[in-house]
Amino acid sequence: MPAADRLTDIGNRIAAAAKAAGRAPGEVTLVAVSKTFGPAEIEPAIAAGQRVFGENRVQEAAGKWPALKDRHPDIELHLVGPLQTNKARDAVALFDVIQSVDRERIAAALAKEMDRLDRRPGLLVQVNTGAEPQKAGVLPEDTDAFVARCRETHGLAIRGLMCIPPIDEPPAPHFALLAKIARRLGLAELSMGMSADFETAIAHGATMVRVGTAIFGERETPV
Numbered sequence: 439m440p441a442a443d444r445l446t447d448i449g450n451r452i453a454a455a456a457k458a459a460g461r462a463p464g465e466v467t468l469v470a471v472s473k474t475f476g477p478a479e480i481e482p483a484i485a486a487g488q489r490v491f492g493e494n495r496v497q498e499a500a501g502k503w504p505a506l507k508d509r510h511p512d513i514e515l516h517l518v519g520p521l522q523t524n525k526a527r528d529a530v531a532l533f534d535v536i537q538s539v540d541r542e543r544i545a546a547a548l549a550k551e552m553d554r555l556d557r558r559p560g561l562l563v564q565v566n567t568g569a570e571p572q573k574a575g576v577l578p579e580d581t582d583a584f585v586a587r588c589r590e591t592h593g594l595a596i597r598g599l600m601c602i603p604p605i606d607e608p609p610a611p612h613f614a615l616l617a618k619i620a621r622r623l624g625l626a627e628l629s630m631g632m633s634a635d636f637e638t639a640i641a642h643g644a645t646m647v648r649v650g651t652a653i654f655g656e657r658e659t660p661v
């Protein structure tokens with residue numbers, strides 16, 4: 439199926455899930471996760487009207503997105519993968535939203551580079567809702583204090599929270615937990631839900647769903 443048809447299908451499913459939850463379809467932004475795919479696959483999605491894209495690696499994104507953004511200046515690019523401090527400058531220069539703020543050193547590095555480059559990407563804090571040792575993100579019980587430090591110590595405006603639930607568990611309790619923490623903190627954006635579970639995420643209040651496979655097809659290189 440061409441990317442345009444898949445995007446139409448996902449858009450319809452997002453609208454139906456929002457409606458079923460008593461929400462307006464416009465409350466949910468589709469972030470098309472294009473990691474591992476090149477301009478040949480991305481351009482048709484842009485031609486079909488998709489404007490918000492996500493990548494999980496700074497270096498990979500820096501290789502392909504500057505040229506695409508030059509051609510399509512209204513693209514909004516999100517970083518959805520882990521960030522290292524030595525990539526903070528590149529990330530601030532390239533991304534419009536960084537969804538993976540998850541530790542003090544990254545918050546400090548982002549604050550510094552945002553001042554230096556005078557560029558202020560939107561920021562989300564990644565929460566490790568399953569407390570998985572190998573996974574990025576602040577622990578649920580540490581989120582309030584971390585968001586407060588981002589704001590007060592580093593002067594960062596945090597717009598919302600992001601999570602990637604454990605692959606071997608039902609996602610709904612994780613989405614519910616993320617929504618509860620965001621509500622408590624008065625944060626508007628909730629980035630949750632991927633190809634397999636974005637409708638469940640929308641039922642729990644997702645404002646951004648990050649969908650890769652269902653738009654671009656299976657990735658050859660697992661990441």
Ligand SMILES: *Cc1c(COP(=O)(O)O)cnc(C)c1O
Nearest residue numbers: 471494518632633648649650651
């Ligand atoms: C790859 C990725 C996605 C998209 O996953 P699919 O299952 O292909 O839809 C979403 N979020 C993050 C953080 C990812 O790395």
